[in-house]
Each structure stands twice: as C-alpha cells, then as structure tokens.
Amino acid sequence: MITAAIIGASGYTGGELLRLLIMRDDVEINQVTSQRFLGIQVGHVHPNLRGLTDLRFTSDEEIQECDVIFCGLPHGTTMNRMEGFLKSAPHVIDLSADFRLRTPEEYQKWYNTSHTSPQLLEKFPYGLPELHRDEIKAKGCAAAPGCIATSIILGLYPVRELVGKAIADSKIGSSAAGNAPSDSSHHPERHGVIRPYAPAGHRHQAEILQETGINVMLTAHAVEMVRGISSTIHVELNKEVQDKDIWNMIRATYKDEPFIRIIKSKKGLFRFPEPKILAGSNYCDIGFELDSENNRLVLFSSLDNLMKGAAGSAVQCMNVIFELEETKGLEFPGLHPV
Amino acid sequence: MITAAIIGASGYTGGELLRLLIMRDDVEINQVTSQRFLGIQVGHVHPNLRGLTDLRFTSDEEIQECDVIFCGLPHGTTMNRMEGFLKSAPHVIDLSADFRLRTPEEYQKWYNTSHTSPQLLEKFPYGLPELHRDEIKAKGCAAAPGCIATSIILGLYPVRELVGKAIADSKIGSSAAGNAPSDSSHHPERHGVIRPYAPAGHRHQAEILQETGINVMLTAHAVEMVRGISSTIHVELNKEVQDKDIWNMIRATYKDEPFIRIIKSKKGLFRFPEPKILAGSNYCDIGFELDSENNRLVLFSSLDNLMKGAAGSAVQCMNVIFELEETKGLEFPGLHPV
C-alpha cells in the first residue's frame, strides 16, 4: 500500500488527483491539505466525490510522513517548501511550474524572480513519461508539465527534426485558470468567448523549447469549454515530406505509449483530435494534415488540461516511480456524446 | 431634448440603459456614475459601446440637474438617496427593489429591514406599463419590476380569475445576478448548470402577489444562458375552460400592447416562447398549453432579464412619462439564430 499526501488539495488539480486516487486499492491517502477549507469534508468542495470518502482538509503546516507527496501549491510558493516536503516523503510529484525548467537562469528569465531552491532542480525530471520515463523512475520525483506545453510538446516531439518554424495557436478551457473567481472568469463575461490572451511570450514556451529544442511562437485563446486544450501547431517544414513519413515518425515515437493516439481519418465526424471527448481521460490525441503546396504541416493535439495536462500525468509518473502498470487508475476512456 | 442621468451605470442594467439611450436623437445623457470606474470611459466597461460615446463615469455624490434619473443602485441603498434624486430631477425611474412594494410593512417582511423613505412609496407606481400605464404617466416616476416577477406577472395577469393555485418554475441566465464575480458565478462552476436556488420563499413572490393577487409558489433555477428568463407557470384551474377561452383572455388583455406576443403554434420548431431569440429585445413572449385531463394550465413566459425585465421596461416607462411613442428606442427584434 502506497501512502500519499496531496498538498493544496482544494484546487481543481487537487480534486482531480483525489478522483484518481481515492478508489485505488493500492493507494491510501493519508493527508489532504487546504488552508481555505480547514476541517471541511472533501466532498463539500469536490461534489463529484460526495459519499466516496470521509477525508477532511488539514493544514499544510504539518506534513505527515508518507511515500509520495503530490504538491499542488501555486507557482513561486512551492520552491520555498520543497526541502521540507522531501523530508516527509522520498517521492514528490510537483504540479507547479517551479521545477520544470532545468536551470535557475531560465526560471529567472521567464518567471521574473530568483529560484530559491536551485540545488533541487536536478532532482525533478520533466514529468512526461513519454520523454523521460527512465529518469523519472531513477530520480523518484517529477515536475508535472504545463498543460498547454504538454499538448505542444507531445505534438511536435516526433517530428522535431523537420521543423523550420512553428507557431502554436492554442484554445483553452476555463478550468485551466484555477478556482479563484475573477472578472475574467465571471460567467456572463467568460461564456461564449474566443478571447486571445498571452498573444506572445507565454511562459510555456520555455518548457517547449527545453523539451523539443524548438522556439515555438504560442498564442493562447480562452474558449467556451471548461476542460480541454486544443493546440493547432502550424509547422514550416525544413524539407519535403509525405503523409506516410509523418505517420511513420509519430508511430515510431509513440508505438508503445498507452496514452497517445494518432487521430487522422479521411471520413466521418471525428477526423482530427478534439478535446471534448477527452474530458476525464488521460489521452493526448494527435493528428495532422500536410499542406504540401505550402510546405506546411498542421499538427492537432488535444488533451484534458486537468488530466494529461496535470493530475493524469502526475499519477502516471507515480505509477512509473512505483513500477506499477502505467495505466493503473487512468483507464477512464472519456464520454461520448458529452 | 430630454436630459438623463444614469446612477450606477457600470452594472449590466446600467450598460443596457446606455445602449438604449445613447443613439436616441431625443435624449441626451449628461451624467453616468460609477464609484468603481470613476473617470473611466464607458466603452472600457461596456465593450459593445466602444466608439459610440465619449462619456466617462463620474461620482454619484454630485448629481446634476436633469429631466430624468435612472437609478441602478443596489437594493437597500436606493431608498436612502431618493429624496436627493428627486431634487435633481422631476422624474426618477428606479431599478432597485426599494420602491416596488406598496407598503413599508410588506417591504419589511420580505427584505428584513425597515424602509427608510416610506413617504415616497406612493410616488412610484410599479413600472409595468401594461398594468399601470396611466399611473406611471400621472406620477412621472416608476419602480421598474423584478425580472422573474415580470415574466410571471405578465403571464398570469390575463388569466388571474381562473387561478386556483399556481407554481412557477423559472430558469434564469447568469446576467441576472449582476457583474460581481463570486464562487457561484465562476465559469467552471456556472457553466452547464441546472442549479436550483431560492427553492421557496423568493422575494419576487411579494411583487407577484401584489400585482396579480395570487400567491405564486416560485422555484428558481440558474441555467446555462447569460441573458434570459423562461418561466413555466403550472396553474391549477378553478373551473373548466377551453383553449379558445385562454386565447381570448390573453388577447383581450394585451391586444394593444406592443411588447407582448402570444406564441403558440401547432407545428414548427418555435411552438412556445423561448428566451434565446429575445436577447436584446423588449418582448415578453407568452404561450400556453391546456392540460384538460388534469384541469391544469401550463403558461410559458419568456423575456430578456436586462430588457423587459429591467432596462427595457424602464425606458418604456420613460417613453410613457414623456408621452413619446412607447416603442421608441426599443425596436430591436432580437436575433435568430444566436
């Protein structure tokens, strides 16, 4: 039995970790923390879990010893607490951005602040098993990737050798911005939008560059959806290729990956990836179209930002670390229609 | 030229009043107030009005003299300011609940606080021209009705003599709750809901009873929509009637009303009222079905909560008071599809 704690468990990522872990017979959650909901039952905040657990939120000031800590604290806070967490558990999977970049210089550049625990960076491989499975297993820790970054990295990675330039146009659901109300999340304002934000210079570009070697130009849009990310990646090719070349490269890279599907169909409704049918699942669906006339490759990559883009990848990392079946607890296939 | 001020103009009702008034050639807006957005351009807060007006928000501490004040302050605040407003303008149209009920006792009962200006109540007829046209004209003031109440009153009024009991099941868009973000208005939580609130004892019951004489039992639900109210009113009939009796009663009551349409069709998609096509319009669409086997009449009443349920009725009252064409500035027919 693996004992686990979730720090910062009242947020949306925390709720998703709880959904994934409470019904497992090989994991026991011994602590969930929330400063805002101290003493409150989990089901009061995460209504889908009502009746399924008696857990109550505790303070994060005292962390009990356990096998693995999932840390869902905000960016900038986590790095100050990490030394402590590593004393309470041999394994920590962090969901903030604090340990995703490999050097304190990069962190400083993109987050405009000094990294307070640079000596710990090397303990945290970038938490995509598809790229860093062995390292995650070896180090026993992971920094779960950014949600938009995940969609773009997994799309580009197999064809990275072909990329001249790449522009990513991402569409993102409202849950990616967290559970704190604001003017921009107010329903009358957020409903039905296609709202550009971060039109240039999005921080996830740093992760994408680090993992693929490509300086992707990312423009992000808030759209009418709660869960889900769809990234359309417009690639200027550096040489001529054919459809089957792309097929082969993606297949070769991901042939044994349980959570990556190639979606490309000549007919039917579902010819390319769509995030709608992925809600709750851990898949990243990847598709493409070759625009040969313009030497352009259009990649489509979709996932659930709270799953493959956060909690799902985190649990997948846990499975890797504990040498379990990698799909364990992540079998939910998504709903249709929904 | 009618000079007008809008007090509390940064809210959704204030924005709608602005949309209705700024393009009129017979109205000049000489003041719009907002404490939060002091000095800011109107188009910054109401993006649909960008480029159409140079107005900026001022403080409401000093009200300039004008012909008519539209007051969009919160419930409970308005009654403390009304004496002052009436010194600045001969006509005041209030959009709060403070002057809707006829007696301070009723106000106390439903709003749990004493009315601070009971002597002014008699100056404010209930602002539905369909029921109080002459009085509104005579008094020169009006208390614009509650949005849910409007839908139910206009639906029930023509058949009030037939009502044994009445239960109203209302579905309401998110704009009715105003522009202040909260946990309940946070997009990930508010999106896609059918969320019961105020299952019993809703304050609008007081207005409905006052205007129709019927103790309607109201249950309200927040639904996925920004603008719009749809009330289904289940009426236990006190005598046997036929379809044509209902038709006749509604027609007789509303035959000269420009903003009430009877919607009842045996075929096609649009057989009953629907709020979707009413966004931006001042219509209240009314339809019905007779459930003869059960001696039940099902009334359907739909409107735009910011229009017929607030700003539209207020402008209609202004037109009445100034003896203008009652439809002036309210001609927008709604969009389809949308």
Added chain:
Amino acid sequence: MITAAIIGASGYTGGELLRLLIMRDDVEINQVTSQRFLGIQVGHVHPNLRGLTDLRFTSDEEIQECDVIFCGLPHGTTMNRMEGFLKSAPHVIDLSADFRLRTPEEYQKWYNTSHTSPQLLEKFPYGLPELHRDEIKAKGCAAAPGCIATSIILGLYPVRELVGKAIADSKIGSSAAGNAPSDSSHHPERHGVIRPYAPAGHRHQAEILQETGINVMLTAHAVEMVRGISSTIHVELNKEVQDKDIWNMIRATYKDEPFIRIIKSKKGLFRFPEPKILAGSNYCDIGFELDSENNRLVLFSSLDNLMKGAAGSAVQCMNVIFELEETKGLEFPGLHPV
C-alpha cells in the same frame, strides 16, 4: 465470463453500454449490431472508444447465442423481435419502451398501437433495481426505465404516501433525443434553448403512475446540455411534515442503495442535485426543500440520462441478474469541474 450482445449498438445508449462493458474482465462482447454502420469499427462511431476495441458492427439479422442481450432498438420495433432474442439468450435487458408497461392496454393507450407480444410482458420487470431487485433477479430479464421517468420515480418513491398532487418540471439534455439529426437538434437552433416540449401528456407519465401510484403532471423542457436530466417535482402535501420526516423517509428507502445520494446542504455551492457533475456516473442525486408556508415539498432529482436513465441502469440490472457486485463497472464518480 459472461458473453453479451448489444443490438442497435451505434446509438448513444449502445455506445454507453460499450463503454461500460468493454473494459470489464468478466464480460465478453461477442456481437454488436448496426444496420447503418455494417462492418465499420466501433471506434469510428464512438470516438471515445478508439483504440480500446477491435469490434465491428454486424447485422442484427443473425444473433449469435450468448448469455445476455442488451437491446437498443427503437420503440415499436423491439416487441416484434423479442421472441427471437429470447431464443438466442436466456437474459435480455431491453432499453426501449416496449416492455415497461405491465399491460397491453396501458401500452395501447400511451403508444397508440397494439402490443404485438403481450405474452412476454410479464417476463420483464421494470428495470430499476431500487424498486424491483428481487424480481429482476428472479426473472432474469428487465425493461430499462425511461430517463425522465427514472428521475421522477426515484425522487417521489420514498415520499409517495405524502403526495396530494405532483407536478414535475423536467430539464433535459440533447442526447436524450438520440443520434439522428433533425431541425430541432440542429446546433444553431438547439444551442442555448429553454424549449418546452411535451407540455402535457408525456408518455413517461405512464411509467411514473405505474411505479409510484401517482398521476404526475409532467412538463419537459429541452435545455443547453448534452447529458443530464434535472427534474423539479412540486408536491402538494397531504399532511403537515417537517424536514426531518422527509430526511427519514428518503434515508429509510435508500439507505443501502449504492447509486442514490441525498444532496441537501445549507451552504456551499452544491446545495441541491445538479446533473452537470453526474455525466458518466450512475448516480441519481436527490434533494428537497420544504415550503412549509404553502404545504409544498420541492424535490430535486438529477441523473445522467444515458447512465442511470438508460445504459447504467441496464448494466446494474445485469449485475443483479448474474449476482455480481451491483456497482461493478459503474464506479466512475463523475467529473468536477466539467
């Protein structure tokens, strides 16, 4: 290993049955039929199942022998085929309306056609284990209930002794109308509606009366949602009761039921049942508010129309028939936020 066939498996209910059954280690699906998609892979029609199964649709003209048949054919068709199905499998769980009513007379009255297999009616208990568990087990067959009916029956059943009159105002997602495009399901027309349909005389009233003894007056509305039903049941009480009486009655009835939760909270966002968080789950959430002043009880009942309202109940019946853990394969708790 239980062998199963799904007849009419390309519809939404068929897809949901597939989702529930393909990953079970105790069930083997040996046939899925669809006349429209003959020979096509399941994942082409149900995109959430891509990569999870190699099944292809076959004709329903030849049914292979198996342990249990799930029949998802249209109303009126099923009764003509049932003799045949019962020759191919000892257990049949029907999802049409053909075997829900206990007598051919009732069927004739509500469906305007003669029942062609009245002799089989007694083989099919109404498929709600909460009411007919023993009979379902004894007979080995079941007629899965109507989706709206399920929400109303489960809400009313515990308090049926208290009901004077009952009016149900139901709000229903678009998937309940099936997968055939029509003018009314066309996205520009269906998006954002609150569209009354079947304002009186809905066929599900027959099932509700049969199961609860109450002549519920049902008015149904199409709303903006794909999955989900929310029924608000306005009950005129035949005697005075208190909150705790209602609590006790519901608890007593459902205390051992794994798929029924009482949702009634004095604070927080989630004070009453909401279908949004139930998508994909087999729960029916029930809540209430006592309107003592008016001797009215307001019941709220929510579920996923494709799960507890169709495929979920069907699989639950299968579990009952085969004496398995009743929750097996139905453990998905729903998502939040979504």
Added chain:
Amino acid sequence: MITAAIIGASGYTGGELLRLLIMRDDVEINQVTSQRFLGIQVGHVHPNLRGLTDLRFTSDEEIQECDVIFCGLPHGTTMNRMEGFLKSAPHVIDLSADFRLRTPEEYQKWYNTSHTSPQLLEKFPYGLPELHRDEIKAKGCAAAPGCIATSIILGLYPVRELVGKAIADSKIGSSAAGNAPSDSSHHPERHGVIRPYAPAGHRHQAEILQETGINVMLTAHAVEMVRGISSTIHVELNKEVQDKDIWNMIRATYKDEPFIRIIKSKKGLFRFPEPKILAGSNYCDIGFELDSENNRLVLFSSLDNLMKGAAGSAVQCMNVIFELEETKGLEFPGLHPV
C-alpha cells in the same frame, strides 16, 4: 422607396437580410422566396420576426421587377440564374461565392466546375465597401464576400506590405454552415467542440489572395458559438516595425470607416477583438500584438458571420449603391453581456 426582393430567404442569411430591411422606412420588400416554405409566413421560419411582418414565401420561379435583388441561393446555382435576375432588377447583390473571383479560371480551380456565366463576372465587384466602394457604386452590383475571408482580408489589408508569410487560424460558429441539419451539426456532436475542418486548402484562400495579394494559409475550426468568427493571423514580418507603425497603418486605412474599430487595450477584460459582443452588429473589430522577439505580428479580427460576413456587408453595399448613409439600418451596436 427602394423595392427589394430576397431570393432564397429562408436561410440564415436571408433571415438576417429580412431583419435588417423590414423595419426600414426607405425600403419595401416586395418578394421573399423559398422553395421549401412556399406560402408560409416569414415569422414561422425566422421567429425573431414574428409579428413584425406579414410577408410569406413565394416561389423563385417568377421574380417580380424591383430595384434590387439580394440573392441567397447556394454556390453553383446562382450563376445559372443571374442573367434572369438582372432582367428583373438593375441592381443585384449576390451572397453566394459564384461572383467573388475575378476570372473563370480561378473559379474553376477552387470550385472544381466551370463558370456558366463568365461574361457577368466583371459586373460584380467584390462586396467589401472598405476596399471597393467606388466600383460598387459605379457598377451597381456586388458579390458579398465570404465570411472567413472578410475577417482575414480586413485584418491583413492595412499591413499587406509588411507580410512575409501569413497563417490564419480561424474559429467559426455553427450558423456559418447554414440551416440544413447534418451529423456534424447535430447538437450532441457539435456542442462544445473545437473541431478542425478544412485544415488546408480552404476556398476562401482564393478571395484572400485576390484581395490582398497574400497567399494566406488558412486552418478553420468549428467552435462552440452560433454566430461569430475570430481569426488569428500569424504574420511573419518582412521588416522590423514598432507598435506605432502598425497603429498608423491600420488607422490610415480605416480612419473613415464606420464599421471597423481598432481594439487594443493594455488593461481591462476586453483587450482584443472578440466575436461574442458583435452578434447582430456590422462591426469588424481588429487588434494586434507585436511579437518583436520573433519578428511576428499577431493580428486578431472578429465579426458576426451573418452580418459583416454576409447580410450586413450586403446591406452596406446597397446603401453605397443607392447613395444612402452607409450605416443606415446597420446601427445596432451589439449586446453585452450576452
């Protein structure tokens, strides 16, 4: 008084033309045609117009003489009828694609069929007054532009001299696909999607190239929205520029245009164009962000596909042709919130 006919008036564009024209005091509609709804009242099909007009649909086989014909027939059909229309009216404004391209060769290339009336092409200037005002006036006819093309052309036109390469990533509402139900428009399938379609080779590229001289690579996505288009145009700049250069170029081009607004704000919610607030309005809102580090310009262009992208531009062309105030009948500013 201008007499007008609308051919193919039961579609969404036809309905929008009706909304814009029926309330004008200088236009009289003397014929609206629909083969499907022969003899039916307009308000039965366009529910927002109920009670506002007594017009009924007639056959398009006999066209009455009038001053201007708006032609809303399908692509490929219109060119066969145009000679006839020009005999019935001196002015024709066509909303199909048949007369948008300047040569029969281009038409053949993009529409895979021969143009049957090539001699008429020169009569139809491309119907964007912003680019072809004088020619539209001189010729008295116009070919209203494609909806996606309009958003991209108006965005790119002012900066076309700076464009090295341009990729357009467009997001489109469901009304753009017309009013015929299909599997892809079925609400359960279309709700909540971000669905790539026409990932390369979209026909509107032909219009864009013709009007801007730029070979834009367009990828279109269906998104959750009924009305509206948002195009994000990623431009590789051919020289270094600064923010104010772009400002100046757009302002210089559009300074006298009544329907083009530059939307670019450093703070507030509404920093870039969004289609949501444009429903029903004739605006095209244009904004941008300079990604100097990557020598990229990101242009945002939003409009209502049925208005500036179809019927609105058509009416604007009529106003130009008849030398009326160009904004006449097009003053609706859009709603907020909605």
